[in-house]
Amino acid sequence: MTEPKTEPSTASKIGSATESKTTSTLPANGAAIRTKQLTRHYRLGDSVIRAVDGITLDVHAGEFLAFLGASGSGKSSLLNLLAGLDHPTSGAVFVLGRELGRMTSLELSRHRNQTIGIVFQSFNLLPRMTVMENVELPLRLAEVPRASRPARVKEALERVGLGERLAHRPGELSGGEQQRVAIARAMVNRPRILLADEPTGNLDSNTGEEILRLISGINRPSDHSSDGEEPTAVLVVTHERALAEHYAGRIVTLADGRIERIEQR
Amino acid sequence: MKIGDLTELATQNLREALLRNSLTTLGIAVGVASLVAMLSLGVGLQDLINRRLERNGLFDTVLVRPRTSFNATGQIRRNRDFGPDRTNERTNGRADDRKSDDRKQDDARRDPADSDIVSRPLDKDARRELAQLPHVLEVYPEFRFTGDLRFGTAGHLTQVTSLPASASTSDGLEGMQGRFFSAPEAHEIILQADAAADLADSQHLQPADMLGKDLVLRYAGREPLPATSPNSRARDRAANADDAAFGFSIISERISLRVVGIVDAETVASGANAFGRSGAYVPLAVAEELGVVQGNDMGEVVRESALGGNGQHYTNLTVRVERPADVPAVEDSARRMGYAPFSLLDLTRNLRRLFAILDLLLGIFGSLALAVASLGIINTLVMAILERRREIGVLKALGASDKDVRQLFFAEAGVMGLLGGAGGVALGWAIGRLIQLGTNYYLRQQQIPPENIWTVPVWLVASAIVFSLVVSLAAGLYPASRAARLDPVEALRYE
Numbered sequence: 064m065t066e067p068k069t070e071p072s073t074a075s076k077i078g079s080a081t082e083s084k085t086t087s088t089l090p091a092n093g094a095a096i097r098t099k100q101l102t103r104h105y106r107l108g109d110s111v112i113r114a115v116d117g118i119t120l121d122v123h124a125g126e127f128l129a130f131l132g133a134s135g136s137g138k139s140s141l142l143n144l145l146a147g148l149d150h151p152t153s154g155a156v157f158v159l160g161r162e163l164g165r166m167t168s169l170e171l172s173r174h175r176n177q178t179i180g181i182v183f184q185s186f187n188l189l190p191r192m193t194v195m196e197n198v199e200l201p202l203r204l205a206e207v208p209r210a211s212r213p214a215r216v217k218e219a220l221e222r223v224g225l226g227e228r229l230a231h232r233p234g235e236l237s238g239g240e241q242q243r244v245a246i247a248r249a250m251v252n253r254p255r256i257l258l259a260d261e262p263t264g265n266l267d268s269n270t271g272e273e274i275l276r277l278i279s280g281i282n283r284p285s286d287h288s289s290d291g292e293e294p295t296a297v298l299v300v301t302h303e304r305a306l307a308e309h310y311a312g313r314i315v316t317l318a319d320g321r322i323e324r325i326e327q328r
Numbered sequence: 329m330k331i332g333d334l335t336e337l338a339t340q341n342l343r344e345a346l347l348r349n350s351l352t353t354l355g356i357a358v359g360v361a362s363l364v365a366m367l368s369l370g371v372g373l374q375d376l377i378n379r380r381l382e383r384n385g386l387f388d389t390v391l392v393r394p395r396t397s398f399n400a401t402g403q404i405r406r407n408r409d410f411g412p413d414r415t416n417e418r419t420n421g422r423a424d425d426r427k428s429d430d431r432k433q434d435d436a437r438r439d440p441a442d443s444d445i446v447s448r449p450l451d452k453d454a455r456r457e458l459a460q461l462p463h464v465l466e467v468y469p470e471f472r473f474t475g476d477l478r479f480g481t482a483g484h485l486t487q488v489t490s491l492p493a494s495a496s497t498s499d500g501l502e503g504m505q506g507r508f509f510s511a512p513e514a515h516e517i518i519l520q521a522d523a524a525a526d527l528a529d530s531q532h533l534q535p536a537d538m539l540g541k542d543l544v545l546r547y548a549g550r551e552p553l554p555a556t557s558p559n560s561r562a563r564d565r566a567a568n569a570d571d572a573a574f575g576f577s578i579i580s581e582r583i584s585l586r587v588v589g590i591v592d593a594e595t596v597a598s599g600a601n602a603f604g605r606s607g608a609y610v611p612l613a614v615a616e617e618l619g620v621v622q623g624n625d626m627g628e629v630v631r632e633s634a635l636g637g638n639g640q641h642y643t644n645l646t647v648r649v650e651r652p653a654d655v656p657a658v659e660d661s662a663r664r665m666g667y668a669p670f671s672l673l674d675l676t677r678n679l680r681r682l683f684a685i686l687d688l689l690l691g692i693f694g695s696l697a698l699a700v701a702s703l704g705i706i707n708t709l710v711m712a713i714l715e716r717r718r719e720i721g722v723l724k725a726l727g728a729s730d731k732d733v734r735q736l737f738f739a740e741a742g743v744m745g746l747l748g749g750a751g752g753v754a755l756g757w758a759i760g761r762l763i764q765l766g767t768n769y770y771l772r773q774q775q776i777p778p779e780n781i782w783t784v785p786v787w788l789v790a791s792a793i794v795f796s797l798v799v800s801l802a803a804g805l806y807p808a809s810r811a812a813r814l815d816p817v818e819a820l821r822y823e
Contacts, residue, residue: 143817146725148724148725148816148817148820149816149817168729168730169729169731172724172727172728172729172730172732173727173729174727175724175725175726175727176726176727176728177727181725181726183725183820187718187721187722187725187820189719189722191340191341191343191344192340200723200726201726201727203329203330203333203337204329204723204726204727204728204732205727206329206330206333209332248726252727
């Protein structure tokens, strides 16, 4: 396997002045994410926990990929490594052609701000902020001009069907609505990759399906091709095989930090 | 993150734990208040003393005296450049000329500065010349003599001092009954309370009844010597052409003066040399006109006969300048003119140093409270990190850099510092005001006129707020760097 090449950015649509520093075109084979023998071991007393144990995987642009596996199989640890929140013990992660391990702390922050969007199981909205302020937060961090932020926030919230709930606080919303706000926040900087860690874990089955439908809509470029938007690769960690089978193009089953099985749908 | 967003988020975060953050900010405010109150008191006291000294003419006056020095054998070497020591000349003749020259060379070696300056007598010409120096407001001599105040059959022997017109604003006249002299040449007198009481008592009057009464001042006056004296010693002197007669007869004189004021103070300072106690004060022009004999006139007679001078010489002259800053220049000019100037400004340098140390100590004590308050900031922010651990993880997951997180906590410390600083200045001002009111109430109870002992200058306000901000930011250093170092995965796991 050849090393992906880093090339000047043409892919990102984010209006920030800093975007070109962290984004690049896809490697020749079109992989948005590539991992090479990725491992993450934790030491717990005398024993070593192999949370991620030599995973090599390509995720293509616009692909919807689901990670399945029992608790402790390494799904969330893998997602943290792909997000650049954690550092691998060995191996490498390439995102849009750039190796995360070679990025500075500041570049990793920009990577998390502009190249990827993250959705958590417990929503992780800031309770003292309104819906609008929560969604605006990544724009503040990206130093997007204040004047253009309201339109961007409104657009992101309308896309998840909450365009009228700008002034509400998270506590005033249902679980499904909060997760929609979290998705809007993850997408407001128009990232190329969406990482979702058990996005339906705290929701009932109907709401969970709604959320996955929403995420699927973000993933499918045909829905938004009219405005020339690039496809968004989606990586979802879930326990729910039925939903994964319904929406994901590929299902990767993990066990003990290794890939047990890959199912192409 | 931009500074506007940082400040907005920091303020929003501070509003979240309102009570705790308010208490921390109040702690800073108390610290700043103690600093402001202490320093404003120090500055106020310094201002008060400066004002007092300036009002008494102690800072803006130069006392000019004739240059006088003594050689190793105690002989007077005054007005050296006006002529050789004639006493020596008379006894030793021309043979001593060489010795005199040698002595001059010795002097030059001993004091090179002196050798270039011509020593001059302090006479009316000198007074006029000094008055023409730049920034000089007035030049006046001081007369102090013993006088006998006669009122009816009663008498009161006391020191009488001349006062220039500018002394009307002197602190010593504060609370004076009656008024200051109506004109520089008015035949009027201001009595010290004890003298007034003594005189009034003899006539069964109250001291205040002395106002408007006429009394007689008896004093020792000069009478010039006749042109040719029948005295044989005078004839002997006349035989020597170089040794003109100088001297005067002392006779008892009297003048009628009207009492216009009664003062409590025994000292009414009117210049750098006016520290002696007096029982009565007369206008300077009147004292000059009297031709009184003063205590040091005997010495003048001896010196003048030795040096062959003529006319009236002053023991010293007080030169009043426009501002204290003009004092050094006038001192230099007087020194170049051949006089020995002296000013209290030199002595007050030590006083100013003392105040600088006092301000420093007050500042240190005031800062201690602020230091304690800064521990409150550290505590509050460390608590905030623990409580907002997950939030920090979320921020990092959304793309906040370590620098963003550090700056956010810095901004929170800064906002608390700014608010605490501003609140502290207001609180310090209020405390100072209370101290001022309390002090003045106490002074009034003690029949003492109120004083302004408290001043909050603009520089103190600005410095206190900046200091509070700096201390708060310094206190925020550790929590901010600790928050920035948080591992996002660990932080997101935190419940």
